[in-house]
Structures are given as structure tokens and as C-alpha cells.
Amino acid sequence: MSPNPGDPYASQESPYADYNFLVELNGSTVAGFRDVSGVNMELQTVEYQEGGVNDHVHQLPGQFAHANVALQRGLSKDTTFWEWVQTVMSGTLEKRTVVVKMKSDFQGDSLWGWEFANAYPVKWSGPDLTTGQNGMAIETVELAYERFRKISGMPE
Numbered sequence: 001m002s003p004n005p006g007d008p009y010a011s012q013e014s015p016y017a018d019y020n021f022l023v024e025l026n027g028s029t030v031a032g033f034r035d036v037s038g039v040n041m042e043l044q045t046v047e048y049q050e051g052g053v054n055d056h057v058h059q060l061p062g063q064f065a066h067a068n069v070a071l072q073r074g075l076s077k078d079t080t081f082w083e084w085v086q087t088v089m090s091g092t093l094e095k096r097t098v099v100v101k102m103k104s105d106f107q108g109d110s111l112w113g114w115e116f117a118n119a120y121p122v123k124w125s126g127p128d129l130t131t132g133q134n135g136m137a138i139e140t141v142e143l144a145y146e147r148f149r150k151i152s153g154m155p156e
Contacts (some may be wrong), residue, residue, distance in 0.1 A: 019075065021103070024099040024100075028078070031081050032075050042066070043062070045061060046062045066145075068142045069145065071138070073127075112151060113150075
């Protein structure tokens with residue numbers, strides 16, 4: 001298969017070739033991360049004690065809840081990502097759709113991941129400062145979001 005020039009995996013020269021996950025904002029790849037955690041959801045329950053029933057408490061379904069998603073050990077060569085983080089951290093809430101795609105192989109033949117709707121950064125941690133990095137290194141960025149969905153398929 002010949003490499004696609006628009007494919008961020010097409011060349012080991014890509015700034016994100018060594019990262020397991022690509023992060024997209026507005027359809028453009030803006031960062032690569034080694035680890036992603038916090039992708040989960042939980043159905044909360046509400047206890048209901050029925051009068052006269054002494055042998056158990058009813059557990060009724062409540063609302064869905066989810067943790068923040070944490071993107072860890074990353075690199076961004078695109079100022080769009082950093083500017084968004086700075087804007088939100090300085091007090092202007094900008095919610096965006098964030099797509100996190102997992103690399104299935106080095107040629108990008110199969111991608112899957114998640115789309116986080118109305119996401120915004122709530123925490124950013126910088127890395128230890130070292131020389132030799134060409135781009136903005138990120139230890140952790142945490143995103144709050146309203147909902148997510150799994151995406152899968154082949155790259156375009």
C-alpha cells in the first residue's frame with residue numbers, strides 16, 4: 001500500500017509517529033499521546049426504601065456519569081491545541097469536539113477511537129524539562145466532556 005500524503009502515519013518523519021493516540025480538533029491532527037485513560041461510563045443508582053419491605057432496598061437506575069478523559073505523555077507541534085488550553089485556563093470556556101484515534105499499525109490502515117462532544121480542558125501538567133524536544137511536550141491534559149461515542153473505520 002502506498003502512503004497517503006495526508007496520512008499522519010504515512011512517514012516515520014511524522015512528529016506523532018512514536019505516539020499511540022492522535023488527537024484531532026476541527027478535523028486536524030494537533031497532538032500525539034502515548035496513553036489515554038478515563039474512558040468509562042457508569043449508571044448511577046438511587047436507593048429507594050419501600051415502606052413495609054424490610055429485607056432489601058430497591059436500587060433504581062439514575063443518571064449516567066463519566067470521568068474526565070486524561071491524555072498522557074504527549075507532544076503537540078500545533079499551536080491550536082496549546083492556544084485552546086490557554087484560552088480555557090484563562091477563564092474563557094470554549095467547548096470543542098475532540099477526536100482521539102488509536103493507531104492500529106504504523107501505516108494507519110485501521111483506526112478507531114472516541115469522539116468527545118463539548119469537551120474542554122480542566123487540567124494541564126507540563127513535563128520535566130529536557131533538551132532535544134522539538135515541540136511542546138505535555139505530561140497530562142484532562143478533558144471534561146458532555147458525552148462520547150466510539151468511532152471506528154478506515155482512514156479516508
